[in-house]
Amino acid sequence: MGSGRWSTDVYGAAASYRAATGRSAFAYSDSGARKVHERLDPRGVDVRESRDSDEHPRSTPIAVLFDVTGSMGSVPRTLQSKLPELFGLLLRKGYATDPQIMFGAIGDATCDRVPLQIGQFESDNRMDDDLGNIVLEGGGGGQRTESYELAMYFMARHTSLDSVERRGRRGYLFLIGDELPYPQVKPAEVRRWTGDELAEPISVAAIVAELRQRFEVYYILPSGASYAGDPEILGYWRRLLGQHVIELDDLDAVCETIALTVGLGEEAIDLAEGLTDLADVGSTATGSVGRALATIGSTRGVAVRTDLATAGLDTDGPDDGLIRL
Amino acid sequence: MVDLGYGDAGKGTVVDLLCADGPVGAVIRFNGGAQAAHNVVTSDGRHHTFAQFGSGTLHGVPTHLSRFVVVDPLALAAEAEQLNAIGVPDPFGLLTIDAEALLSTPWHAAANRLRELGRGAGRHGSCGMGVGETMAYALRHADAPRAGDTLDPTRLRHRLTAVRDRLTDELGDLGGPPVDEVVSVFRAFGSIVSIVDGWSTRRALLDAGRCVFEGAQGVLLDEWFGWHPYTTWSTTTFANAETLLAEAGHGALRLGVVRTYTTRHGAGPLVTEDPALTAALPDRHNGTGRWQGPFRVGHFDAVAHRYAVEVAGGVDALAVTHLDAPDRAPELRICPEYALAPGAPTLDRLVPGGRGDLAYQERLTALLAGARPARLDRPARWASAIGALLDAPVLIESYGPSTADKRVLGRALAA
Numbered sequence: 001m002g003s004g005r006w007s008t009d010v011y012g013a014a015a016s017y018r019a020a021t022g023r024s025a026f027a028y029s030d031s032g033a034r035k036v037h038e039r040l041d042p043r044g045v046d047v048r049e050s051r052d053s054d055e056h057p058r059s060t061p062i063a064v065l066f067d068v069t070g071s072m073g074s075v076p077r078t079l080q081s082k083l084p085e086l087f088g089l090l091l092r093k094g095y096a097t098d099p100q101i102m103f104g105a106i107g108d109a110t111c112d113r114v115p116l117q118i119g120q121f122e123s124d125n126r127m128d129d130d131l132g133n134i135v136l137e138g139g140g141g142g143q144r145t146e147s148y149e150l151a152m153y154f155m156a157r158h159t160s161l162d163s164v165e166r167r168g169r170r171g172y173l174f175l176i177g178d179e180l181p182y183p184q185v186k187p188a189e190v191r192r193w194t195g196d197e198l199a200e201p202i203s204v205a206a207i208v209a210e211l212r213q214r215f216e217v218y219y220i221l222p223s224g225a226s227y228a229g230d231p232e233i234l235g236y237w238r239r240l241l242g243q244h245v246i247e248l249d250d251l252d253a254v255c256e257t258i259a260l261t262v263g264l265g266e267e268a269i270d271l272a273e274g275l276t277d278l279a280d281v282g283s284t285a286t287g288s289v290g291r292a293l294a295t296i297g298s299t300r301g302v303a304v305r306t307d308l309a310t311a312g313l314d315t316d317g318p319d320d321g322l323i324r325l
Numbered sequence: 326m327v328d329l330g331y332g333d334a335g336k337g338t339v340v341d342l343l344c345a346d347g348p349v350g351a352v353i354r355f356n357g358g359a360q361a362a363h364n365v366v367t368s369d370g371r372h373h374t375f376a377q378f379g380s381g382t383l384h385g386v387p388t389h390l391s392r393f394v395v396v397d398p399l400a401l402a403a404e405a406e407q408l409n410a411i412g413v414p415d416p417f418g419l420l421t422i423d424a425e426a427l428l429s430t431p432w433h434a435a436a437n438r439l440r441e442l443g444r445g446a447g448r449h450g451s452c453g454m455g456v457g458e459t460m461a462y463a464l465r466h467a468d469a470p471r472a473g474d475t476l477d478p479t480r481l482r483h484r485l486t487a488v489r490d491r492l493t494d495e496l497g498d499l500g501g502p503p504v505d506e507v508v509s510v511f512r513a514f515g516s517i518v519s520i521v522d523g524w525s526t527r528r529a530l531l532d533a534g535r536c537v538f539e540g541a542q543g544v545l546l547d548e549w550f551g552w553h554p555y556t557t558w559s560t561t562t563f564a565n566a567e568t569l570l571a572e573a574g575h576g577a578l579r580l581g582v583v584r585t586y587t588t589r590h591g592a593g594p595l596v597t598e599d600p601a602l603t604a605a606l607p608d609r610h611n612g613t614g615r616w617q618g619p620f621r622v623g624h625f626d627a628v629a630h631r632y633a634v635e636v637a638g639g640v641d642a643l644a645v646t647h648l649d650a651p652d653r654a655p656e657l658r659i660c661p662e663y664a665l666a667p668g669a670p671t672l673d674r675l676v677p678g679g680r681g682d683l684a685y686q687e688r689l690t691a692l693l694a695g696a697r698p699a700r701l702d703r704p705a706r707w708a709s710a711i712g713a714l715l716d717a718p719v720l721i722e723s724y725g726p727s728t729a730d731k732r733v734l735g736r737a738l739a740a
Contacts, residue, residue, distance in 0.1 A: 013510050
């Protein structure tokens with residue numbers, strides 16, 4: 001009926017796991033790869049698509065791009081182990097119809113070898129493969145800036161979303177990091193890393209405005225990153241994104257935070273319901289998620305989401321991506 | 326795929342064959358734990374006893390451990406190291422584990438052994454790894470450690486400490502390593518293996534193509550339908566696999582595995598047992614186990630296997646292994662009916678009880694203890710004779726340990 005053939009010695013197991021560390025997680029990066037994986041290479045990509053299909057008739061695109069430079073410390077590895085749960089959480093709780101998730105990574109185009117890595121929108125575990133193929137640069141320039149603007153340029157100009165084009169519903173873009181963007185999208189970097197020819201630079205504010213035609217854009221500043229809680233960095237992103245800036249004090253809660261943000265955005269739940277759901281699935285992160293989302297959750301009740309008909313309207317109030325009634 | 330006997334029918338070799346026979350997206354385990362022992366021998370002579378990794382690993386097929394599997398992170402490390410040594414470069418990279426799967430700990434194993442020792446001559450034939458103890462603990466305590474807990478250090482420490490303290494209160498000093506060591510190694514396990522949302526992972530795997538559900542132990546050891554108390558703490562029928570398949574909206578071909586003679590490793594009824602066969606058919610992978618006792622061999626028990634098919638809800642096809650054994654053991658026979666007492670009518674069907682009626686199962690055990698083969702037949706063609714007795718077509722015949730010794734008879738498996 002079986003046996004106890006394999007050793008259950010705790011010390012032997014510890015040695016085995018130590019020896020195996022790095023063999024599996026981020027296997028592509030840890031194998032010494034310093035080139036972008038072909039599946040994640042933005043060069044020459046026309047568009048990354050999120051399409052409706054018979055099986056997934058109402059796709060909800062969700063992109064998660066995280067900073068992989070050295071200032072983020074061990075955060076990217078933690079994200080890589082956490083993010084595969086995101087899809088299941090969204091589906092199980094029904095926060096978004098037919099979620100399609102894309103992962104990508106942001107580095108520094110002025111000095112990194114792999115400053116931009118962008119996967120595909122996937123509705124199955126191929127998204128995990130993308131995560132595993134992300135190169136962890138670990139460098140960065142050390143001047144508190146990373147090429148978020150380049151990533152935002154790609155997402156604004158090289159995505160095609162049925163949710164927006166057919167149904168006037170924007171997707172979600174989460175930027176996870178701890179630094180500032182460079183002030184302009186630079187033509188030379190765009191040419192080098194995407195192959196596009198730009199006549200002149202684009203300001204960050206302009207690319208964000210363009211990006212917001214397609215995505216609800218959120219910035220998550222996790223604890224454990226170098227500049228966590230830094231008022232200058234938070235202030236900058238708040239001026240750019242308004243209340244869509246989320247401070248997260250427990251990185252283990254990143255999936256729950258993203259899932260609830262989407263659930264709030266889709267008006268599937270209010271914050272209290274979302275936190276109850278999390279407790280139901282045994283999450284211990286309700287405190288962190290509740291603190292992180294307190295602002296977003298409390299304003300959701302009076303917000304409507306933008307659709308194509310109203311996207312051009314001039315609105316009063318803070319430029320936070322919400323249009324108030 | 327389930328084993329219709331007492332385990333050891335050759336599940337490993339059959340899964341290995343299925344994985345060699347065409348693209349398989351994953352091997353999904355749906356019961357048991359690290360005490361499984363599924364042997365695979367490759368045509369180039371490599372051998373591995375699969376316990377927690379699926380038996381398709383040598384073909385590069387990933388394994389998914391569902392929430393019905395009890396995961397032993399310590400034994401897993403040792404098994405991965407051995408796989409690495411025989412040419413699997415990154416065994417952990419082939420593994421996903423449902424965050425809901427229970428974890429067994431050194432204290433569960435110690436408690437299991439203490440209880441088994443306490444039974445004296447009435448031992449259950451446990452493997453001594455604590456799988457049943459882990460299941461029992463989880464029934465009593467909602468905070469039993471699960472795979473997902475290894476990603477949360479505070480919760481993990483709390484839950485592991487609770488296991489040690491509660492089992493120590495109940496049974497006295499268990500020994501075992503310090504909690505800190507166990508927390509540390511379980512954390513390492515959690516950071517290396519992929520702990521996943523099982524529901525979405527399985528749906529993605531099944532949507533993508535053919536998967537093999539690899540059962541552990543055997544139907545005659547089932548916790549509810551086996552000969553109580555000589556059972557394993559595991560649902561060994563198709564039931565768990567069917568639950569997982571239904572959740573993902575898929576179905577499967579139900580394959581039963583039998584070997585040409587009936588064996589049992591550990592205590593409990595074995596009606597057709599014959600010491601001459603035990604001597605004539607030594608098992609290359611099973612000897613006397615410290616916790617299980619000797620490996621016992623008997624004639625093919627058609628009565629017990631028919632019962633297994635019935636409680637498993639029927640099979641679509643059979644894999645018959647060890648078809649080389651009848652040539653090596655001319656005395657080997659098939660038992661189609663039991664004799665209970667001199668002059669009493671013979672018995673060719675064991676009537677299943679209701680699921681959960683352990684008193685009934687205990688009466689069956691008592692009945693079997695007094696049963697003997699009423700008749701022993703020697704068929705000319707073993708595979709078709711067994712197929713006829715169990716009323717199912719034979720799709721796979723196995724004549725030896727390696728992949729090259731197998732024949733796939735039908736194409737239904739490719740569907």
